[in-house]
Amino acid sequence: MRVPATIPLLLTLATGSVVAQEADPAAGKQLVTNNCTECHGTDIYTREERRVTTRPGLTKQVRRCEQALGLTWFDEDVENAAEFLNRSYYHFGK
Numbered sequence: 001m002r003v004p005a006t007i008p009l010l011l012t013l014a015t016g017s018v019v020a021q022e023a024d025p026a027a028g029k030q031l032v033t034n035n036c037t038e039c040h041g042t043d044i045y046t047r048e049e050r051r052v053t054t055r056p057g058l059t060k061q062v063r064r065c066e067q068a069l070g071l072t073w074f075d076e077d078v079e080n081a082a083e084f085l086n087r088s089y090y091h092f093g094k
Contacts, residue, residue, distance in 0.1 A: 054092060062081050062082045
């Protein structure tokens with residue numbers, strides 16, 4: 001009997017043994033420096049009336065900005081930038 005190649009993958013996913021990659025804030029810093037703070041500095045992250053109020057909201061905002069600028073970031077790039085911003089300015093936790 002032959003086992004389809006997808007069965008081991010499904011079993012791995014079902015058991016939760018696939019580990020999500022941690023965000024890389026150093027890579028995020030480079031992305032933010034090269035694409036974000038170049039135009040608006042860091043004032044937008046430190047203003048009192050922030051529009052972003054949660055960690056998931058920060059990821060959504062980074063994605064909106066990335067799309068508005070016509071960048072072609074991967075999902076991990078968005079997460080890296082959001083994690084850098086969170087650690088540096090927002091401090092939302094996980």
